[in-house]
Amino acid sequence: MGDKKADLILKNCNLLSVYTREIIPKTQIAITGERIAYVGPDATHAQGPKTKVIDVKNKYVGPGFADPHLHIDQFVLPSEFAKQALLCGVTSLFSDPIDVVSVGGYKGFQEFLKLGEDLPVRIFQVVPGGLPVDAKFSNSNTLTLSQEKSAVKHPHVLGLGEVFSWTKVTLREPKTMKSLSAMLECDCIINGHTAGASDKKLNAYVSSGVLSCHEPINFDQVLERLRLGMWIMIREGSIRRDLKEIVPRVLSHGTYLNRLMFCSDGLDPQDITKFGHIDHCIRESIKLGLEPIDAVSMASKNNFDYYNMGKDLGGIAPGKLADILIFNDLKSFRPKTVFVGGKLAVSDGKIVFPIKKKTISPWIKNTVKLKKFSKNDFEIKSKKKDVIANTIFMQTEIITKIGSAELQSKNNLISASLDSDIWKVAAFDRTHGTSKHSIGFLENFGADIGAFASTWSFHENDLIVIGSNDSDMEVASNHLIKNQGGLVVVKSGKILASLPLQFAGIVSTDSFEKVSSNFEKINNSIVDSGCKFSRPHLIPLFLPFLALPSVRILSGGIVDVKKRSYISPIN
Structure with missing residues (x-):
């Protein structure tokens, strides 16, 4: 209402509205603290003597991207990966730190949680749902049921990571079933891994409370899972690249896009340097025929809807956290400016947010x-x-x-x-x-x-x-x-x-x-x-x-x- 003045106003925005599937010109956005206060034609009522006003000059403004499933316990520390992600417009990472737990157990999980805090990118974690891969042969550490229950009390731990193999569910392996029950009781998200599952086995897996999968490698697998109410993360990362097999058929079939997301499942340093991250998924999908606004929705809104975080993130609207990207055009989708929680993180394509080096426990x-x-x-x-x-x-x-x-x-x-x-x-x-x-x-x-x-x-x-x-x-x-x-x-x-x-x-x-x-x-x-x-x-x-x-x-x-x-x- 303007009773309190904004800290920041962005004017002359071409707003990418993921809520109405349109581009709204001449939009103004007022930001107070870490949240958006106003989105509309005129934010001058929120402007005070200390308000910073940025003329976006009719560039495109959209919400921060998210990677809904990746393993960031690879190659570099979260602080180093955060820099690369931000340069690609990815402001939220949903991490499954399965290998850290494999080596360090619950103590390692807690150590990795600390490394993901206080960064200019939002890192959410899940409790690894795949350990041990096969108890008969595996040598990995894992979490006990009580440790899993304790872990999900942390505000940045959202639930259970990819549950593989799915045969643990269909055969009702006791530890897996107890983990699933505990997560459902806590109203937590459970991520899936359904490679090779279909029909009765897939139905059983979905009915256990698993509602997403990043494993489909073609449209037929995507459609079977969507018909069972699942959310699909289309993988385009260093291990597999599935966009070209899926996106054209999604478009020709006329499939609803509201349960589709992009994910990397993990990126090596060469690939993120050469191709990018979720921004690469957007560019490639547009080449395959997807409308830019739909690609942005799949890169942002759909992820947060899946994780039940849509009230805070996924779009530019009043009350939302101000994770905002500014693009020169709708081709490169490489943002020159990135705000996270209203704070400038990337300016002119360079990291400007200070990232402190964290102390790592010697053990x-x-x-x-x-x-x-x-x-x-x-x-x-x-x-x-x-x-x-x-x-x-x-x-x-x-x-x-x-x-x-x-x-x-x-x-x-x-x-x-x-x-x-x-x-x-x-x-x-x-x-x-x-x-x-x-x-x-x-x-x-x-x-x-x-x-x-x-x-x-x-x-x-x-x-x-x-x-x-x-x-x-x-x-x-x-x-x-x-x-x-x-x-x-x-x-x-x-x-x-x-x-x-x-x-x-x-x-x-x-x-x-x-x-x-x-x-x-x-x-x-x-x-x-x-x-x-x-x-x-x-x-x-x-x-x-x-x-x-x-x-x-x-x-x-x-x-x-x-x-x-x-x-x-x-x-």
Whole structure:
């Protein structure tokens, strides 16, 4: 009403109204504190002597974007990721910190919560709903039911993260069912993971209270889930890109858009630098035929409607938090100006909000609990001269199948065979400090290197080492113990590339720029040496991942995922 004067007025806005699906010219927006007070043709009644007035000069003004499902416990700390997200207009991140919990349990979850506070971006968390992936084989930490109930009392913890595998629900696994019940009793959101589910199984999953999924890879899967009342997060990130398979069919079918969102599911430094974040989803969707205002609604309003936060966020209207983007045009969707809660965070395409470096507890930078290796730790023995090995055959960086190879033993020791593209692969429990480990053989890697090792893997976080010889496997492993985590490439005893991941062995404490450079060197050093895959960093990431076919290696052994049984490395 103007009785109290505004702190900020934006005038001459072309307002992107996600509530009426229109662009409203010559709009003025008055902001008091962190909220919007007035949206209309004339805000001069709210202008006082201390009010800052910005003439937007007929640029486009819209609400901040959101990523409704991603894992920000990857590569860089939340403070570093926040900068990149803000430059792309993403002011809200819905984080599923499954790997931090895998390594650090509830204590790690609390530590990560603190790192997401007091930043110029809103970070909301969920309790990981996927741990352990398979209790028979998994080595990961997880939360107890009482810890989950305690976690959701935090104002920025919204509910349960992606519940996979869905068979835990259809088979009514007791811990999963208790978690679901607890979340429903607290009126919390439950996110889904429905890859491979359909008909009766999908119905059962949805009826348990799970109302979203980011796994559909085509329109038929999207439509089946929408018909069952689900919300769909169309994934366009570093692991999968599904927009082009889904958006054109959504438009030709005339499907309602109000339950569709964009999500990344996680972004690596190269992709966010090259493509962007949710802004990239908007640009690509417009190229595929989506109206700009609809793309903005999917990037903003729909996310907050799903998370029951629409009264505060998702659009520009009185009473809403002032998360506001200003664009030059409706093509780039790369905002030059970003306000979060009425405070200027990005000006002229640069971060202007001060971000303080947070103190990290020493214990979470000391999670690689392994003794120094010798090359003998990678030996596989056999008294037979010729053996048939069961190999993990790499079909892609992610998908594997069981393979077979003839290998020879010398002095009762079986070696890898670089000529035949047969590698050793080992998994060591580095989280709990046990001596648990397994060693097997990997096929179809193709790089002329000595070893490639990582302490970060979905969602087991064993130390994974791929090697053509035991000596370089020793060097790689000891390098990661010394660094307390990371990825490393070794040849002839020399480090070719290294990406330190000091926080829980999965996240770097270095700057985004340094991490991006080191990450690029890791992949390039392997690809340039003849690797058959363009993104080799994904191989150790997924080798222990029990939610995908067909053969995985963990510190407890080599696993046939479908049969849920262990496989011997040699017959």
